Amino acid sequence: MESGSGTALDALARLRHHGDAEAGPGLLDFAVNVQGDGPPEWLRRRLADAVAGLGRYPSAEAERRAREQVASRHGRTPDEVLPLAGGAEGFAMLPRLDVREAVLIHPSFTEPELALREAGVPVTHVTLDAPYRLDPSAVPESADLVVLGNPTNPTSVLHPAADVLALRRPGRILVVDEAFMDAVPGETESVAGLALPDVLVLRSLTKTWALAGLRCGYALGAPDVLARLCHGRAHWPVGSLQLEAITACSEPAAVAEAGEKARRIGADRAVAVGLLRNAGIEVHTPAAAPFLLLRLPDGERMRTRLRERGIAVRRCDTFPGLGPDFLRIAVRPRAMTEQLIATMREFL
Structure with a gap:
């Protein structure tokens, strides 16, 4: 450490x-x-068809459809889904959880640490040596926020879900960055389908669907945690094309x-x-x-x-x-x- x-x-x-x-x-x-x-041709056509509606503000109905489709995809409820302007927006929201002590499990994607440090949140590294296997006991008990990636960028390690969930503690929020989980066959070891009050999962749609320029993703978590993340969030934070992409990429065929x-x-x-x-x-x-x-x-x-x-x-x-x-x-x-x-x- x-x-x-x-x-x-x-x-x-x-x-x-x-x-x-x-x-x-x-x-x-x-x-x-x-x-x-x-993006693939079918998704390009879907987004192109939605361009005609850009004269209107993103609607509550479009957001509802996106939440419902993502919820159906993961076996969650719509109030456990938060559409995001890319998974990185979810990291920028983490300081709104009133964190006292954050632990980042490294080597890993650095955007969460940047957001926390810029907000003045005390950050501690738990650095894994090769072969980069997760050791839940290495995380200080005092941490009230723990962030890790699964599979982890850049090591490409997929941690067992049991080890990930072993990081849970009373009074702590566990954030699991599953930006690359849809590139894992069967999404084995994902915790996205588990409705747990203290686990927040962030997903990205920009990698598999080649939508990096559109910024699409979502968070899965308890409604009260998502509400805390949204405190102070700008109005219309996710545009109409983003909502359409989130909906489309969460449908069964996609x-x-x-x-x-x-x-x-x-x-x-x-x-x-x-x-x-x-x-x-x-x-x-x-x-x-x-x-x-x-x-x-x-x-x-x-x-x-x-x-x-x-x-x-x-x-x-x-x-x-x-x-x-x-x-x-x-x-x-x-x-x-x-x-x-x-x-x-x-x-x-």
Whole structure:
């Protein structure tokens, strides 16, 4: 267990660094975990049809439909659903829970920590060493907010639901970032379907459905917890197209399509692991997410050289607990992965 260190400004800047900062026009993108360049054709048509209504404010009826569809998808009630402008909006709301002491389980996505630190909430790291397995006993009993990702970014570790729920304590809210859970076949180990008074689940629709530019997600939690999150929230916080996307991506046909995508991602990930290891590159497994964590003798040099050759990968020294020798790559189809590895071999 360790507390954050370094100058405040430098620390906040590192927490705000994300994969989109690594990508750019013309680069072969292994830095961002979005699947594809844009949403599937059926979803594009659905959103295009909704454009005609943009002259009207987002309606209560549209929000109700979104809540009901998400609730049906997870076996919850509509009052346990909160549509969000991307999962990241849910992290920005966490300080409204009047947190005394937050624990962030790292290495993990840094946006929750940034939101809490900017609000002046005391933050403690519980840093997991490889193989990055969750140890509930390492979390201080005094923490009234605990945040972890499952599967975790960037380690690609999927924690057992029993271990996740072992973090529950009286007076504590457990926040589970399941942004990549829909990329796990069967969504095994998800706690999204459990109506628990002290567990808040955040979901993103931007990765699997290639909607990063639209900002779509939702929270699942007890109605009183969601009400606390909404205190002071701007009016019309989620636009009409976002509500339409949240509804559409939660319908049974879309959930089935996401499941098929998850299986394809799993197959591509297994191929990538084999190719990387054959090239002598250390890759962390088991892996369950649409990305892989790599470790190289000089990761920063490799990242720089790959970029010079037109390939973007994600640096990982901005994740607490990892250093410059770690890189994260998105799971891509075999041909793209082979291109990446062929270029990496030139510099190994």
